[in-house]
Amino acid sequence: MFDNIAPQYDFLNHFLSMGIDKKWRKKLRAEMAIQKPDTIIDIATGTGDLAFELVKLKPKTITGIDISENMLAIAKQKAYKRKLDGIISFQSGDSLSIPFNDNSFDAASIAFGIRNFENPDKGLREVFRVLRPGGKIYILEFGMPEKQPFKSLYKFYFLRITPFIGRLLS
Numbered sequence: 001m002f003d004n005i006a007p008q009y010d011f012l013n014h015f016l017s018m019g020i021d022k023k024w025r026k027k028l029r030a031e032m033a034i035q036k037p038d039t040i041i042d043i044a045t046g047t048g049d050l051a052f053e054l055v056k057l058k059p060k061t062i063t064g065i066d067i068s069e070n071m072l073a074i075a076k077q078k079a080y081k082r083k084l085d086g087i088i089s090f091q092s093g094d095s096l097s098i099p100f101n102d103n104s105f106d107a108a109s110i111a112f113g114i115r116n117f118e119n120p121d122k123g124l125r126e127v128f129r130v131l132r133p134g135g136k137i138y139i140l141e142f143g144m145p146e147k148q149p150f151k152s153l154y155k156f157y158f159l160r161i162t163p164f165i166g167r168l169l170s
Contacts, residue, residue, distance in 0.1 A: 004070075025053040025111060028140050033057055035136055037106035041065065043095050043127060044113025048075030050140070051088050054109065063105075065093030095123040103132045111140040 028050065032040075038060045042051040045064030054062055066072050075090045093099050095110075095117050108127045117123040127137050 021049075021112070024140055025050050028109065028111070028138050029053050029056060032107055032109070032136075032138050035107055037135075039063075039105045040107045040109065041098070041100070041105045041127075041130060043093075043098070043108060043110045043123075044116060045075060045090060046071045046111075046113070048078055048088065048090060050109055050111040051075070051090075052078065052082065052084070055084055055087055059087075059106075062088045063100075064088065064090040065095075065098065066090070067092065067094050096126060098126045098130050100130045102129055104130045106132055106135050108135070108137045109140070110137070112142070114139055114141055 032054065037057070040051075040054055040057075040059050040062045042048070042054065042062060042064040043066075045051055045066045046068070048064050051062045051064045064072075064075055066075075069092060072090045072092060076085070079085045079088045079090065091099070095113075096119060108131055110127075114120055114123070124137070131137065
């Protein structure tokens with residue numbers, strides 16, 4: 001599915017979240033700034049939006065992995081255009097079998113991707129495997145509001161409006 005929507009993904013993501021996704025990425029970056037990681041892995045990186053936000057932390061390297069080759073192709077183009085291909089690299093990789101040795105990264109991030117893990121528990125174990133001792137994982141994901149009327153509005157928007165617009169535009 002993600003290979004098919006890759007050309008429209010960035011637009012859909014920003015449009016359907018009404019631009020709030022950009023603010024959330026900045027907030028995740030601010031949280032990660034406390035740790036000051038040198039090496040970061042961005043899992044389910046997609047077109048690399050979070051990786052490009054995290055470059056502002058000035059780490060030595062950011063590695064983005066994703067199973068969608070078309071999403072990675074767009075991420076690589078964006079890195080090349082921004083002259084960041086020396087700091088950021090993108091490669092094919094599955095969250096259930098991350099292609100790196102144990103203790104390889106200071107920090108890991110996942111933005112709007114853990115819901116797509118085939119097995120979230122196994123995926124998280126893999127993430128912790130590639131983190132160095134003391135490393136942290138930062139997850140950005142939608143959650144169900146607990147209070148009304150936000151809960152009802154959220155359910156209506158994400159179960160009715162978002163799929164309709166997504167089908168229409170992609």
